[in-house]
Amino acid sequence: MSSKTDIETEARRLAGDSRVTDYDFWRSLKNLNNEIFALSARKAPIPLEMIRWRAIIKQARLKRGWSV
Incomplete structure (x- = not known):
């Protein structure tokens, strides 16, 4: 499986997971960008x-x- 496919699969799984809030996505992305x-x-x-x-x-x- 290619890296792009892995990214798509994981993104789709996370986007559909109601336990992960929009704030969780925002905070995680901000932390990653800062690091x-x-x-x-x-x-x-x-x-x-x-x-x-x-x-x-x-x-x-x-x-x-x-939006990103």
Whole structure:
């Protein structure tokens, strides 16, 4: 399975999970962006898993009808 398919599948699953609130998506995305920015500012490597989860959360928010 490709990475893009994995991201789509996980985003669809999260978007459909009523236990995850819109605030949870917003807060998680904000935390990830802040951490990625901090790593970048220190010129430290950014783990691919962080980038992957950022893409998943963005897609899940879009599937719920929120802008990114």
